[in-house]
Amino acid sequence: MTLRHLALAAIVAALPAAAQAQQKTLRIAMTASDVPTTAGMPNNGSEGMRFLGFPVFEPLVDWDLTRADKPADIRPGLAESWAQDDADPRKWRFALRQGVSFHDGTAFGADSVIWNLDRFYKNDSPQFDAPAAALARGRVSIMSGYRKIDDRTVEIETSRPISYLPYLLTWILFTSPQSYAAADHDWGKVAAAGGAGTGPFRISRFVPRVSAELSRNDGYWNPDRKPKLDRILLLPMPEANTRLAALRSGQVDWIEVPPPDAIPSLKQGGFQVVTNSYPHVWPWVFAAGKPGSPVADVRVRQALNYCIDRDGMLALLNGTAEPSIGFYKANDPLFGKPENRYKLDAAKGKALISAAGYGPQKPLKITIGISTSGSGQMLPLPMNEFLQQSLKENCGVDVAFQVVEWNTLLAGLRATPEASQWLGADALNISLVSSDPSQMARWFLSSNATPVGSNAGHWKDAEFDAAFATVETERDPAKIAAALTRAHERLVDGAPWLYIVHDLNPRAMSRRVKGFVSAQSWYQDLTRVDLQ
Template sequence: MLIRKACCTFTLAAALLSSHAVMAETTLRIGMTASDIPTATGLPNNGFEGMRFLGYPIFEGLVLWDLTRTDRLAGLRPGLAEKWEQDPENNKTWIFHLRHGVKFHDGTDFNADAVIWNLERYFNTSSPQFEPASSAMSRARVPVMGSYKKIDDFTVAITTTKPASYFPYMAVYLLFTSPASFEKAGRDWANVATLPAAGTGPFRITKVVPRQEADLMRWDGYWDASKRAKVDNVVLMPIPEANSRLAALRSGQVDWIEVPPADGVASLKSAGFTITTGSYPHVWPWFYNIGATNSPFKDVKVRQALNYCIDRDGLVALLNGTAEPSVGWLKASDPDFGSPANRYKFDPAKGKALLAEAGYTAAKPLSFKVLISNSGSGQMLPLPMNEFLQQNLKEACGVNVAFDVIEWQVLLTAARATPDSPTLQGAMGLNISSPSSDAGIMARYFSSENFSPNGFNFEQWKDPEFDDALKTISEATDPKVIAAAYRKAHERLVDNPPWLYIVHDLNPRAMSPKVKGFVSPQSWFVDLTLVSLQ
């Protein structure tokens, strides 16, 4: 009897332990490249890394990205709007039919009133809920926003300032926060993030400690039962220095890091860590400050020259193959790349000849300053990469480049400055990694209507042929006509370059073998609901 009782007791204990193991919470810990936690009021700063981790997992838009595939560019899917269409009587107006039964994390209803309240927050400077920081980002990302109105409790109309066939690709960047969050915080956005703020996404924020961590918890009341998260919690940690991120992963402090150092990839693989890479719509350039009073980049020959002076293959080798050469806004393999007259490659002789035609020689070398960051969303490894380019340009074409290293969010703010703004400290270039996913992004970066400080055309670049092609893209309905205009627009971006095209990132991440189910989409964003821990 005693033996039998001991056996039964052991079996019961084992069962309890097994049950506890099954019920134990799973926490996914991610090391970001950001130097601080992105703002948590509902529209995060820190670029698209902020949107990736403190944006879409918690706060959603009327339209969302489909991040479930790797074989094609991420497309759009219904979000807080079940469907949308252009008004047949006015091609500047879009009708959004909202999803019924959606609740914010605080239990309040998502409806048309919440949509209008948030649009007023972004676009109406006299509204009580106006938020300057989020407004600046939203106005730059959706420069065609005109007016908006509630049709009924679940229908909203948004009218753009001009026809924009690509407007749904802009709508993905307008995220929605519970109006009750603002009221609960005493109508003070500085206090909203400390509540924390309530969204509608598959995770909710439970804690934010500036420069240390942000904690997310799975939201079991999420409106899409098929997209409920597999992990219980996510902890986000800002670790801007690449080798520190590597050490955190190796020591088990985190389960996943963004952008492992290139020279650590092989050792991580041999130690059993998972390395993911994949093509996605991203370009790592220098923005030319064309509009500055004494800018050398007013001359297209200078802009073309630098595109011939840089050794992209050498830089890719430095990065251990985690990037590929960039010779345009789109990849050369993209069917919409077109047939530009210039096919940039490492050709110092041609670069020096163009510089000489523009008046820059060994006796009078081209010299300028670029603002760069020490880390940041999509910035890869900015310090060694820019040091390589500095030496490369000096040795290949006699060009002198100086750098000012500033924090990533400060650099992003600089991109909305006017060309001669004192905040630029005389810089003639900015190193800001950027998306290249769709015509909406193309329009906001390069349309002559979107000059800084009102839009993302920091360079204040104007090309009439490009603007004509963009007008066709905006207004046409025939896909063949749109595709032809898109190619023409891209040809102008190559032949009359507003940027120095350097590399396209291959989106490297390193993860513990415990991380399962991750999909590396052709997008800046990721779907955390697919991820599990084993």
């Protein structure tokens, strides 16, 4: 038995026997190297939100994950409705859902909303939680105030008018204040016990670095989303072949990101392999605002986009991705008509590299921070090795890597390009969300430069900012679409990223798994899933 299989056996052996024997216990192998944090604001990126976020803890505004035939959009969550103030568009009012209880039996209401917002945004609050606050503030950096209007109404104020605030609020999850008090006012103890949310599943067991067990919440407020499963076991397995072996041996029922070369044999073996288009970009995020970096020159960034073989990458991935030549997909109506249409064009790439002052006597050399696995990271090691070879063969670019664990790499997304968290790199390979305008603002607005927001590369473009000011303040959908199109054209021509692929979200499952709908989203509704 290999070390990999011994490690897997140890993980499974550590699970509670009752859970293993449960008839309707769905066992999921995640790409994460550790169990996401369990106190109500999970780490591990969107995979953490997918498995230990939305199933357990809920936001005011949630995602509608019921359909596979169109991109997911928002729906009411813990707020039944919301409205932007006509007199002061910086203010929004949210009417809270009534009759909702946390898993510990305490009622959800305006007081618990304010308590949670203080947890993230008020440094001197007794419940302030620095790690969770870093996540919340990096995602929702424009919140300038909030207050209780009455028991079922809260008002949230932003630093400037923001048309897409409801999309941003999908990132803020709510935890029971009582669960914090019961844990001696210690977030570490909350995590050890598993925080109490309002979601369809509750955390029933947590073993650090081994597993988390979710159990059905029989008192869930939404009768249309009562889970069919009794339990879900979440197992961190960062190595793709370990996940594959666990599925084939029957130790798990579902794996994230199966190895592409194993997909034909999985299908032949009767396993389900599910893919779907969704708002996912797998780029290199350039340190465009880092003085002295080669990628501070737009010509270098454009050149690298012309020097990679995207078709060869798709062959490596066995059809589980689409080529990326922008933030949006090429067939998106908002893609626009940028001056650059990236494809493999080595001559054009070399010419741009030469114009930037590099060549045989002064080779272009760059360093990229990459991870071994992680949320949405696909297969980062072989994919980055392919890019390294492609850039060398096509344009003579020398690429070196700094390889770290996923959460270490994520720290760069919240730091300035000169900071140590960037690993001295010229780009970070971090897969990112492209679902709505709020995400475009997160990654590219100059006012969202880290550490305030999530524009980690510090790219700055006056035309993009001007277009986005229209997106944020305009209320005419046609004018918003025109401004988004112009903003996207600037993203293509300004090349703040190396655009590589859009993932097709592959999962492999036992034939026993029924009812799964592959939503066009980073998130999935586990309440619909059943086991035969």
